[in-house]
Amino acid sequence: MKGFYQKFSKVLEDIVKKEYETELDPPLWEVPSRQDFGDLSTMVSLKLASKLKKDPLEVATCLKGILEKQIGEGIEKIEILKPGFINIFFAKDALIKSLNELIENKDKFFRHNIKKKIILEFLSANPTGPLSIAHGRQAVVGDCLGNILKFCGVNVEREYYVNDAGKQLDLFIKSVNERIKEIQGQSFKLPEGGYQGEYVKDIAKAVISASPKDERTFVLTYVLSWIKKDLENLGINFDNWASQQKIIDDKKIEKVIEVLKEKDLIYDKEDALWFSSTKFGDDKDRVIKKSDGELTYFASDIAYHEDKIKRGADELVNLWGPDHHGYIERVKSAISALGYNRDILKVIIIQLVSLKTKEKMSKRKGTAILLSDLIKEVGKDTTRFYYLTRKNSSHLDFDIDLAKATSFENPLYYIQYCCARIESIFEKAKEKKVNIKYSVFLQSEEDLSLTRALLQFSYMLEKAYYALEPVFIIEYLKSIAALFHKFYETNRVLGEEENIEGARLNLLAATRIVLHCGLNLLGITPAKKM
Numbered sequence: 001m002k003g004f005y006q007k008f009s010k011v012l013e014d015i016v017k018k019e020y021e022t023e024l025d026p027p028l029w030e031v032p033s034r035q036d037f038g039d040l041s042t043m044v045s046l047k048l049a050s051k052l053k054k055d056p057l058e059v060a061t062c063l064k065g066i067l068e069k070q071i072g073e074g075i076e077k078i079e080i081l082k083p084g085f086i087n088i089f090f091a092k093d094a095l096i097k098s099l100n101e102l103i104e105n106k107d108k109f110f111r112h113n114i115k116k117k118i119i120l121e122f123l124s125a126n127p128t129g130p131l132s133i134a135h136g137r138q139a140v141v142g143d144c145l146g147n148i149l150k151f152c153g154v155n156v157e158r159e160y161y162v163n164d165a166g167k168q169l170d171l172f173i174k175s176v177n178e179r180i181k182e183i184q185g186q187s188f189k190l191p192e193g194g195y196q197g198e199y200v201k202d203i204a205k206a207v208i209s210a211s212p213k214d215e216r217t218f219v220l221t222y223v224l225s226w227i228k229k230d231l232e233n234l235g236i237n238f239d240n241w242a243s244q245q246k247i248i249d250d251k252k253i254e255k256v257i258e259v260l261k262e263k264d265l266i267y268d269k270e271d272a273l274w275f276s277s278t279k280f281g282d283d284k285d286r287v288i289k290k291s292d293g294e295l296t297y298f299a300s301d302i303a304y305h306e307d308k309i310k311r312g313a314d315e316l317v318n319l320w321g322p323d324h325h326g327y328i329e330r331v332k333s334a335i336s337a338l339g340y341n342r343d344i345l346k347v348i349i350i351q352l353v354s355l356k357t358k359e360k361m362s363k364r365k366g367t368a369i370l371l372s373d374l375i376k377e378v379g380k381d382t383t384r385f386y387y388l389t390r391k392n393s394s395h396l397d398f399d400i401d402l403a404k405a406t407s408f409e410n411p412l413y414y415i416q417y418c419c420a421r422i423e424s425i426f427e428k429a430k431e432k433k434v435n436i437k438y439s440v441f442l443q444s445e446e447d448l449s450l451t452r453a454l455l456q457f458s459y460m461l462e463k464a465y466y467a468l469e470p471v472f473i474i475e476y477l478k479s480i481a482a483l484f485h486k487f488y489e490t491n492r493v494l495g496e497e498e499n500i501e502g503a504r505l506n507l508l509a510a511t512r513i514v515l516h517c518g519l520n521l522l523g524i525t526p527a528k529k530m
Contacts, residue, residue: 004074004094005040005458006112011070012044019066020048026466031459038079038087039452040459045084056084093440095451100436102454102510107517110461113153119308120146121242122319123231124161127223128172129199131230132368134321137396138350139371140387140523142319143236144470145348147521152465157313159240161304164220165248166297171195173216179204230371234380235523242307244300252303253295256338257288265337275302280333280342302334309340316345317468322352348468350392357400378403381524385412388470388522411474415481415515416527422484422512423528425493426505434509438502446487450507453483454514470522477518484511 012028029042045060052059060080067078067086074094079087102109122142125135142158149156163169175195181188183204190196203222212218224241231237247253257273260266265276271291275298278285288299308316320327324347332342355369375383382403389411390396408414442451460476463469493504516526 004071004090004098005455006110007071008040008067008088009458009462011067012042015063015066015070016044016048020052022048022051024048024051027459027462029459031456032087035449035452037081039090041085041087043085045086049084057082060084060086090452092448095448095455096439096442098455099442099451099506099510100439102513103434103436103439103506106513107151107520109513110457110517111151111153112465114465115153115155116314117155117157117312118149118315118317119157119159119240119311119313120149120317120319121159121161121308124163125227126163126168126172127220127227128168128195129197129223130226131371133353133355133371133374133398134368136230136234136371136374136383137353137387138319138321139231139234139236140384141348141350141392141470143234144384144388144473144522145317145319145468147523148461148464148470148473151521152461157239158237159242159308160238161242161244162224163244163297165245165300169216169220173219175200176204176207176219177215180207183208230375233372233375234384242304244304247300247303247307248295252307253299256303256306257299260337263337275334275337277330277333277337280336282330282333286330298330298334301331302338305331305335305345306338306340309335309344314344318345318347319350320347322349325349346468348392351390351395353387353396353398355400356397374398374400382412384523385474388474391469391471411478411481412524413530414485415477415519417530418481418484419512419515419519419526420528420530421488422508422515425508426512428494429505432501432505434506435502436506438499439506441499441503442507443503444491446483446491447504447507450483450487450511453480454510457514457518473518473521477515480511480514480518 009027009029013026016022016024016028024044024047028044029040032038032041045063046056048054049056049059057080063086064078064080067088068075074091074097076089076091078089081087120142122145123135123139125131131139146156146158171191171193172195174191178188178190178194179201183201203219206222207215207218210218257266260275265279266288267274267276272287273289274285275288276285286298287296288302289295305316328345328347331347332345335345336342355374378386378400386398386403387396402410403412404410406413408417442448457476460472464472487507491504493508494501496504519526
């Protein structure tokens with residue numbers, strides 16, 4: 001058994017499908033904010049009543065009866081509150097049983113087996129320079145989501161889409177060429193809107209030194225090596241590096257245009273080719289080939305998204321910057337036009353980042369502060385943690401001074417201190433091994449509160465999975481750290497009589513498992529010493 005939280009979630013989902021022959025958006029349950037409302041609560045009766053035009057109390061009463069039959073063992077009581085809330089109270093022996101399963105199975109206790117394939121495309125910064133701090137947030141959020149999806153059983157592929165074709169790269173190459181002229185003492189003039197910064201000169205010097213036959217490929221490879229190095233320093237690896245140029249070379253854009261033409265969704269206007277995207281919900285039709293014959297980025301994106309679907313993806317998850325809000329509907333319209341379900345695409349908008357610090361950060365590479373500078377300043381784990389401390393849709397103020405603080409005001413330090421303290425206790429315990437037979441002796445209010453909270457990781461994991469929001473894991477770990485410190489301040493572990501000592505060592509072992517599992521999902525190494 002996976003524990004009561006997981007079991008209840010599955011039973012509730014089956015009831016909705018089989019008994020009421022409908023579906024509701026997950027998660028179908030939540031952890032109440034107060035213990036007197038039980039261990040878990042659900043509004044399913046209210047949602048079903050609204051959908052089926054029934055009395056919510058009548059639906060709740062019916063649901064209660066089914067739940068008592070299917071998960072009655074281990075339930076202390078099930079109560080109904082107006083206008084139709086259902087609250088579940090676990091019996092103590094059920095909590096202890098689940099705790100012991102957690103200790104025995106470790107992080108497998110929380111894992112799911114969601115059988116689907118998701119292509120997770122994120123970051124995809126133009127290969128026209130080093131990564132900035134804004135790029136870093138999208139990179140870390142994407143990687144963390146990949147960890148969560150994989151932990152839940154999803155076959156997830158992390159993908160970086162390289163824009164290695166088009167005017168931006170052309171402009172960048174021209175900027176490098178002008179810097180080459182400057183270095184060689186020739187007259188030079190940067191193109192309008194060209195790329196600034198010392199890094200362009202660095203690339204120009206590398207080109208002069210290498211004298212490559214294919215300058216464009218050399219420059220592209222050079223910049224991508226910078227990007228990959230930054231990602232490596234953040235602990236991020238991509239499964240696929242998709243190429244826009246390859247999409248073009250493989251004639252995939254021409255093929256999708258032909259498909260759309262056959263559907264009578266392409267028309268000529270002002271010597272350009274237009275896609276009738278308004279037929280599929282977009283606010284206006286879109287150009288896919290300009291009057292000069294140049295394909296638009298949108299044309300490439302249509303072909304790229306179809307390519308991902310044809311690779312067997314059940315779902316496409318894209319992380320985009322805040323300037324891409326208006327782009328979502330046009331891509332969905334193209335997916336619909338090609339005959340696929342538009343809802344296969346989920347887009348997460350990642351808001352911008354600003355730095356908050358008393359110290360001045362370097363901008364020597366141009367106008368933006370580089371991701372590499374931030375990593376050097378605070379380290380990999382701290383960089384990752386603080387990028388995840390706000391919801392994706394919220395602007396992030398990265399407080400460098402707080403991130404570097406060695407005090408409980410720093411939430412990462414607070415969490416890592418718990419990990420180190422637990423390691424210290426087990427180091428002192430040495431010959432005393434964890435034995436689940438002692439768990440029945442967990443009696444105090446702090447014992448059971450911490451036990452409940454540890455098992456609630458199931459809910460936070462499900463919440464993070466469905467909302468695609470890593471911040472829920474951060475908030476949960478902070479709450480566990482607070483509960484652990486409260487427990488440790490009022491309860492001795494070592495030196496108590498055998499049964500109590502053994503029980504509390506079990507509780508610490510479970511706490512360590514949960515803390516390590518959460519931190520690993522964030523891509524952060526748990527501390528052993530502080």
